[in-house]
Amino acid sequence: MRKVKVRLGTNSYDIHIGSGLLTQTGHQLKENGFVNKLVIITNPTVKGLYGDALKQNLITEGFKVTILQVPEGEEQKSLDAAGSLYGELTDFYAERITPILALGGGVIGDLAGFVAATYLRGVPLIQIPTTLLAQVDSSIGGKVAVNHGQLKNKIGAFYQPRLVISDISTLTTLPTKVLIDGLAEVIKSAVIGDKDFFAFLEKNLNKVKSLNVEVLEEVVSQSAKIKAEIVEKDETDLGLRSILNYGHTVGHAIESTSNFKVQHGEAVAIGMLAEASISNKLGILNKDELIRLKSVIKRAELPTQMPNLEVENIIQAIEHDKKVLRGKIRFVLPQSIGSVFITDEVSLSLVEEALIGEDEAT
Numbered sequence: 001m002r003k004v005k006v007r008l009g010t011n012s013y014d015i016h017i018g019s020g021l022l023t024q025t026g027h028q029l030k031e032n033g034f035v036n037k038l039v040i041i042t043n044p045t046v047k048g049l050y051g052d053a054l055k056q057n058l059i060t061e062g063f064k065v066t067i068l069q070v071p072e073g074e075e076q077k078s079l080d081a082a083g084s085l086y087g088e089l090t091d092f093y094a095e096r097i098t099p100i101l102a103l104g105g106g107v108i109g110d111l112a113g114f115v116a117a118t119y120l121r122g123v124p125l126i127q128i129p130t131t132l133l134a135q136v137d138s139s140i141g142g143k144v145a146v147n148h149g150q151l152k153n154k155i156g157a158f159y160q161p162r163l164v165i166s167d168i169s170t171l172t173t174l175p176t177k178v179l180i181d182g183l184a185e186v187i188k189s190a191v192i193g194d195k196d197f198f199a200f201l202e203k204n205l206n207k208v209k210s211l212n213v214e215v216l217e218e219v220v221s222q223s224a225k226i227k228a229e230i231v232e233k234d235e236t237d238l239g240l241r242s243i244l245n246y247g248h249t250v251g252h253a254i255e256s257t258s259n260f261k262v263q264h265g266e267a268v269a270i271g272m273l274a275e276a277s278i279s280n281k282l283g284i285l286n287k288d289e290l291i292r293l294k295s296v297i298k299r300a301e302l303p304t305q306m307p308n309l310e311v312e313n314i315i316q317a318i319e320h321d322k323k324v325l326r327g328k329i330r331f332v333l334p335q336s337i338g339s340v341f342i343t344d345e346v347s348l349s350l351v352e353e354a355l356i357g358e359d360e361a362t
């Protein structure tokens with residue numbers, strides 16, 4: 001098992017990464033001082049795959065356990081779903097010391113995390129992420145939220161977990177589409193933070209796709225380390241943390257323009273390429289590195305071509321964000337693989353040029 005530490009003073013915690021950790025959870029929780037009862041929040045898919053085994057392990061270790069289920073889907077990140085969970089926690093007589101275990105992908109992690117942050121003004125949260133995206137990104141750093149109307153993550157908090165348990169073997173049951181969505185965030189981590197990790201991905205991408213557990217363990221560990229270091233420097237997202245949004249300025253605009261038909265990871269992949277191309281056009285990122293990035297994205301089976309959307313509409317969506325951000329639109333651009341910078345000096349005509357001419361990277 002590997003450990004990555006997130007150093008945040010009294011809110012510090014460990015991320016445990018390894019294969020088969022799920023069935024050692026009870027022991028780990030006792031080591032961390034938890035006793036008596038606890039609550040697992042999950043969805044039917046993950047419960048069927050892992051919830052019952054986890055529950056059994058916890059019961060064997062002497063815990064009183066209840067599993068609360070929310071249906072599948074992003075729409076469950078809602079105040080209504082949180083409200084139902086508050087009721088069920090009350091029925092279970094959950095106390096301020098009763099931990100909530102968030103077992104699932106980013107949807108469950110964000111919702112259960114929001115409930116943990118707010119129920120009784122905060123109960124301990126244990127993240128047990130089971131998707132690649134959740135293991136490398138959403139379970140780390142304490143952002144918990146629900147959506148409000150059409151607005152994503154509008155109501156939330158910074159609420160750090162007490163422990164993150166990333167069992168690599170859970171990734172072996174992921175549908176390919178979900179795995180590949182997470183791969184976009186892995187590539188993002190390497191581009192923003194570690195050129196050697198990028199080289200590792202170039203070498204081992206096929207093993208990631210074939211779910212080689214050792215390679216996945218390295219991928220999750222390296223990505224977690226990169227995110228942990230950023231969160232340690234800027235826990236509440238006032239500056240540096242925004243580099244985690246590399247690929248997302250253009251990516252979000254593509255997602256919303258497509259009415260969310262383009263998946264998040266796909267949109268981020270196109271966004272990463274467009275933003276790398278902007279950097280290249282500004283004379284910063286060299287062509288060879290742009291080509292390396294395009295090649296990794298392609299090999300990950302993520303799109304490198306713009307979807308069938310009007311570039312004009314994507315620019316409009318970026319401009320809409322600009323209004324929301326008081327006239328400044330921030331871009332995170334790679335200066336080289338492994339290092340990025342933040343700028344609000346990118347003209348929309350250059351973005352348009354990058355989106356239209358993004359094919360030049362071949």
Ligand code: NAD
Pocket residue numbers: 043045046049072073074077104105106107108110130131132133134137138139140141142143144152153170171172173174175178181
């Ligand atoms: P998800 O939670 O919807 O999971 C994707 C699908 O995989 C679901 O159908 C789920 O039931 C299934 N699943 C989960 N684990 C499985 C397993 N081991 N085997 C088989 N199927 C499994 O999607 P996601 O990509 O994990 O998370 C997306 C969410 O994460 C979004 O709501 C996004 O806003 C949020 N997010 C949050 C942060 C943060 O910092 N808090 C960061 C990035 C994304």
Ligand code: GLY
Pocket residue numbers: 137138140141143237241244245
């Ligand atoms: N996923 C972006 C962040 O955690 O800040």
